[in-house]
Amino acid sequence: MGTRTFCNCQAQAELSRAELAPGLPVQQCEACGGVLLGMPDYRLWRERAVSTDVAGQDAFEVSDSAAARACPGCTRLMQRYRVGVTPDFRVDHCPSCQLVWLDKGEWQGLAQAGLATRLSEVVSVAWQRRVQSDELRARREAGLRSKHGDACIDELKRVREWLDAQPKREELIALLRAGW
Template sequence: MPNCPVCKEIHLLTNPLEDNLIAYHCLQCGGQWIRQKDYQAWLTHKGSILPEKAPSETVPEPLNTKQIKICPDCGHLLLKYQVGKGTDFTLDHCSHCGGVWFDKNEWLALKDRNLHDEVDKIITDIWQKNVRLEASRQTFQTFYLQQFGQADYEEIQRIKAWLSQHPKRDALLNYLQIKDPYSGT
């Protein structure tokens, strides 16, 4: 049995995580190791991907350990991947053997959102790019809310949506940019 990448000396125990999905569980920290071949076999057996859903309030908060972890199977470093989608934790993935470490409650948090069947997508460049784009959007939204206030921000969003669909959009924007549209300057 491999050792826990968090607790180091604790042997991981075989644990059926889902029907037809074997994981390796640490009794001390509560983490789970899933080998790539086991996850892929589970996905194949499981069938279609479930639609994403909003988080419930009954799932315990994931324990996202920040420490650097070593793959319990092959000894390579585990790389961190942001989950995104409103979550605030990372998954630790071995780029050498493909296994994934889930800190305590991370699998439950993913399962609660129906993201547990998309772990193989979370570690892709496109998913990570979208996570960064969403974080950027959130940063700008916070900035604009602070600049304009809630009521003005909602109003400017409404106007922007209206303008974007208007057939005379360019003329309307030109009109708005001229200080005195009746003098031509």
């Protein structure tokens, strides 16, 4: 990231050198608060990171952009990757340049969720499949809660957790089905 780069926010400001966490260099837009992070720099930092608590617990607000952004390095559209169902925001990644754009507050969101040292995973296909699966499961549970009520679903979850811990789980389920 040695050449001059500019943010594609409304101000079109030149990105300046900054440090996202101790020893983690980035380029920052003073106008919108977003940062451009090189994945090679991130991987070096992650190898040296002692703690995943890289940000304070202060209140913050994530300013997640609504649309894909052009990569400040090559101008191609960056891919958007969901961090999770909770926290629910997206980071932008350019696979060809190996750059990640973090909107204002997104680094703090990653850190608070314990994901600051897992950014490489967040921008992977496997992580995105898991987020989709988690979202589908959450929607299904919300529908079941609407249909059967919170108390019923909470009790079913408790019973399922208990059954999962039993060595003869299948036998116990068969007894329940047979009305023993």
